[in-house]
Amino acid sequence: MNLKIRAEILFWIITAVITFIVMHPIYNYYGMEYPFYWSNIPFIIIFLTYTRYIFLLKYTPFSQTHWVKIGLIFLSIPLLLVLVDGLYEFQRYLDVMGFVDISKDDANEASSMAKYARYQYLFFGTGAIMVLVFLPLRMIVSIWRVTNKKSKV
DSSP, X not given: OOHHHHHHHHHHHHHHHHHHHHHHHHHHHHGGGOTTHHHHHHHHHHHHHHHXXXXXXXXXXXXXXXXXXXXXXXXXXXXXXXXXXXXXXXXXXXXXXXXXXXXXXXXXXXXXXXXXXXXXXXXXHHHHHHHHHHHHHHHHHHHHHHHHHHHHO
């Protein structure tokens, strides 16, 4: 198997492990009552994966493929809109309801778990939105470099 494909598989396994580590305390505390699993998990995956694509693009299997890079450029636009909407919905939920309605009895533990859930959601949410803005720029630069490299040879 190609070294780049093995590296990609390894990076996806690392992303899955990090996602599990971040979401496990929330699942242990709130169970299925936490209403933001379906927006939080993509935030984490997109943040980690796109950050890797920004900084380690030459180690991906598609580093020389233009159509995948163009696809990532255009995929970033709807993803950005969806993630901004998810971040807005989370903030609106915190403003209106808070985590008090799904927290357990111990106020101290509930407060610390609510802070953890809020901070990690905002961290990965804003980080995912930022990399969705920077990734198209990185892909355009990469396409430009690969095209010029091929034309000089």
